[in-house]
Amino acid sequence: MSVFLKVRFLFVALATASLFGCANDPAPIEQLKLTEQAVAQATAVGATDDEPDMAAAQAKLAQAQANMADQSYKQARMQAEQAELDARLAEARVLTEKSEEQLTQVNTRLDRLRKQLGAAQ
Amino acid sequence: MNRIPRILSVCLLLGSAGLYGCAGHQNSEQALQSANADFQKVKGDTNVLRSAPRDVIRAGELLARAERLSSYVGSSDDVSHYAYLSSRYSAIATEHSQLLLNQEKLARLELERQRLQLALREAKLSGAQQQGKWAEDQVISLSTQQGERGLVMTLGDMLFDTGRAELKSSANRTVLKVVQFLQFNPKRVVRIEGYTDSTGDSQENLQLSRDRAQAVADVLSDLGIEDERIQVEGYGNQFPIDANTSEHGRAQNRRVEIVFSDDKGKLSAAR
Numbered sequence: 119m120s121v122f123l124k125v126r127f128l129f130v131a132l133a134t135a136s137l138f139g140c141a142n143d144p145a146p147i148e149q150l151k152l153t154e155q156a157v158a159q160a161t162a163v164g165a166t167d168d169e170p171d172m173a174a175a176q177a178k179l180a181q182a183q184a185n186m187a188d189q190s191y192k193q194a195r196m197q198a199e200q201a202e203l204d205a206r207l208a209e210a211r212v213l214t215e216k217s218e219e220q221l222t223q224v225n226t227r228l229d230r231l232r233k234q235l236g237a238a239q
Numbered sequence: 240m241n242r243i244p245r246i247l248s249v250c251l252l253l254g255s256a257g258l259y260g261c262a263g264h265q266n267s268e269q270a271l272q273s274a275n276a277d278f279q280k281v282k283g284d285t286n287v288l289r290s291a292p293r294d295v296i297r298a299g300e301l302l303a304r305a306e307r308l309s310s311y312v313g314s315s316d317d318v319s320h321y322a323y324l325s326s327r328y329s330a331i332a333t334e335h336s337q338l339l340l341n342q343e344k345l346a347r348l349e350l351e352r353q354r355l356q357l358a359l360r361e362a363k364l365s366g367a368q369q370q371g372k373w374a375e376d377q378v379i380s381l382s383t384q385q386g387e388r389g390l391v392m393t394l395g396d397m398l399f400d401t402g403r404a405e406l407k408s409s410a411n412r413t414v415l416k417v418v419q420f421l422q423f424n425p426k427r428v429v430r431i432e433g434y435t436d437s438t439g440d441s442q443e444n445l446q447l448s449r450d451r452a453q454a455v456a457d458v459l460s461d462l463g464i465e466d467e468r469i470q471v472e473g474y475g476n477q478f479p480i481d482a483n484t485s486e487h488g489r490a491q492n493r494r495v496e497i498v499f500s501d502d503k504g505k506l507s508a509a510r
Contacts, residue, residue, distance in 0.1 A: 196320050203327035210334035217341035224348045231355040231461050235362060237408070 146195035150186065153179055153202040160209035169211060175204035267315035270322035271305055277329035278302050287332050290339040294332035301325035356463045360418075363411040363462075388498055388507040392417065394455065396493035404450035406458055414455070417497060418462045430470040430498040430506055431456050436489035437476040449473025455495050472509055 157175055165172040178201035185194035278298050281287045288295060305321035308314045398410040406414070421427060433448030449471065456469045481488035500506040 196316075200320070200323060200327075203324055203331065207327055207331050207334065210331050210338065214334050214338045214341065217338055217345065220345055221341055221348070224345060224352060227460070228348060228352055228355065230457060231352065231359060234458070234461055235355060235359050 143191040143195065145186065145189075145191050146182075146198055149195055149198045149202070150182060153182065153198040153205070156202045156205040156209070160205040160212070163209050163212050164216075165205075165208040165212045169208045171204045171211065172208035175201045175208060177201075178204065264315045267309065267318035267322065270319045270326075271302075271309055274298075274302050274305065274322035274325040274329070277326045281329045281332045284333075284336070286340065287336040289336075291332040291335040294328050294335060298325045298328035298332065301328060353463075356461065360415070360462055363408075363415055366408055366411050389501060390499040392497040392499070394495040394497065396490045398495075399451055399454075399493075402447070404447065404454045406454050410458075414458050414462065418459060418464060420499075421459070421464050421468065424502060426500075426502055426504045428468040428470070428500045428504050428506060429459075430472060430500075430509065431459075432496045432498060432510075433471075433473045434478060434492060434494050434496070435476050436492040437479070437483040438489065441475055445473055445475035447473075448475050451495050455497070470506070470509075474510060478510060 153175075157179055160172060160175070167173045167176065178197045182194045182197035182201060185191070185197060278295075281295050281298065301321050302325040305318050305325060308321065309318045392413075394410065394413060398407055398413070399405070400407065417429075421429065431452040433450070433452035435444040435448050437444075450473070452471045452473055456471045459469055460466055476483075476492070479488075479492040480494075481491035483489055483492060498507060
């Protein structure tokens with residue numbers, strides 16, 4: 119066997135192996151649904167693109183959807199998994215920020231009440 | 240074709256591929272290290288462990304997976320991926336824990352607020368009782384009319400010092416009445432409108448009328464009426480109810496009006 123043929127054989131083997139790898143990765147349909155839900159939920163509590171994590175989540179979700187269309191399922195799954203957690207982190211950040219605003223508000227009211235009580239007594 | 244450049248270019252290609260592999264490996268190694276650091280931090284924080292145990296466990300599982308994969312050749316993308324997910328779970332756990340701490344704090348402050356509201360109401364009530372008959376005379380200008388704007392209660396000028404926005408203690412009785420009325424009629428909301436006479440700068444009058452209306456709103460809120468039920472407007476020297484030419488007329492115009500909604504919570508339109 120010539121060297122050239124050997125190399126060609128190797129290429130064929132590699133190509134088959136990579137095809138096999140592709141076939142091994144099923145379409146991450148459930149994961150995409152999960153990610154879409156996480157993004158929707160973060161949007162519902164008020165996360166916007168100003169939040170870097172939320173912007174990342176949306177970009178990665180779009181990328182995952184594009185990968186799905188190209189049938190690069192492994193890429194799609196990885197992007198979708200990251201996007202899900204990005205969205206959940208953005209949601210958690212927004213909720214924490216809101217609770218901090220509430221704390222400031224209640225503290226202002228308490229100060230006012232104490233002042234009023236001081237004046238009333 | 241000369242063989243030397245060909246060999247050179249192959250070498251270059253191989254070399255850059257090797258470099259690229261190396262860079263990928265370094266990146267994944269870095270991601271793994273920082274994920275590990277994030278995980279150690281949340282694992283050591285009793286507050287995070289208490290409030291977000293599931294997120295911490297997920298962070299740990301994903302980190303273990305990334306570490307396992309890092310011993311295989313050519314898996315640096317996967318290692319980076321799982322390290323990233325692990326770091327995210329650690330960050331989510333931290334946020335959840337902070338949120339829970341804030342919520343617990345809020346609940347405590349809310350209790351404190353209710354306690355102070357009660358104390359304030361009692362203080363105002365006893366003050367109003369001590370003032371007795373005299374207080375009744377003081378607020379005689381307090382009048383309630385039912386007109387096209389709905390039920391309107393007017394707080395007269397003597398409840399404020401000249402140029403000041405703070406309610407005087409002689410207003411206690413009136414304010415308590417309003418609070419009681421609103422507590423018995425939980426669907427009703429109010430719009431508090433401030434007015435001044437035409438003396439002085441109209442911008443300042445506008446501000447003063449707003450501040451006085453806000454002062455009344457603050458007291459109602461302090462006594463336990465929800466902020467969502469209170470609107471505030473300042474109209475300055477607009478809509479006088481008497482001529483601004485006499486002292487009596489001007490005193491009439493300096494007032495705060497409380498407009499009540501109907502019992503379904505529908506307010507007449509703002510002016």
